[in-house]
Amino acid sequence: MQYTHSLVVKNRMSDSCALSKTSASPGTGMLPVLILAVVLCLLISPATAHAPSDIAITYNPDMHKLSVTVTHPVDDPKTHYIRGVQVKINGEVISDPPYKSQPGRNSFTYTYDVMANPEDSVWVVATCVNGQSLENHYDIPKAAHAAVPARTLPPATATSPPVTATPPPATGTTYADAGLFPLFGAAAVLLMMRK
Numbered sequence: 001m002q003y004t005h006s007l008v009v010k011n012r013m014s015d016s017c018a019l020s021k022t023s024a025s026p027g028t029g030m031l032p033v034l035i036l037a038v039v040l041c042l043l044i045s046p047a048t049a050h051a052p053s054d055i056a057i058t059y060n061p062d063m064h065k066l067s068v069t070v071t072h073p074v075d076d077p078k079t080h081y082i083r084g085v086q087v088k089i090n091g092e093v094i095s096d097p098p099y100k101s102q103p104g105r106n107s108f109t110y111t112y113d114v115m116a117n118p119e120d121s122v123w124v125v126a127t128c129v130n131g132q133s134l135e136n137h138y139d140i141p142k143a144a145h146a147a148v149p150a151r152t153l154p155p156a157t158a159t160s161p162p163v164t165a166t167p168p169p170a171t172g173t174t175y176a177d178a179g180l181f182p183l184f185g186a187a188a189v190l191l192m193m194r195k
Contacts (some may be wrong), residue, residue: 030193037189051080051132054107055124059116061141066114070126073142077102083128085110089120118142 054071064187066087075078081102082084087095095112120140127133 052134055136057138069109071107086124086125
């Protein structure tokens, strides 16, 4: 009888050793899940939330109107939209209205009453409802021509002065960081690993 008992113990010990050699540790199985979660977060985040792709700024000094054209292509402008367009002149915020939707699915223009002077610096920041933003800069150009006393020419020789167009000043565009979505994805992965 004792032989049988020792045989049973011996079989049980060898079974537990075999299990410990074949089964993986709990952390090993989580590595593929972690990699998959990180890849999904990186793929999903840009598709669901993105900064505006362009901001065009023009100023009409005669009408004192600043036009801001924002390009932000979305599927549903009622749920994914530009929530704010902040306008600053020489560092001072002059307009920062909140929006609850965007007028179109791609590009749209907002017009602001602005008293800007030549050589003023205009900064515009457009922010998506999901947190990403785009910033653009525009310098108000100097007056194209100085006041010159008028001369009257005889009608036979009257000609128009040549039209010279001044090119618009170069503007710089600054893109914002991806936002908090990748951080939320990493936190979700860490929470999944603890479970």
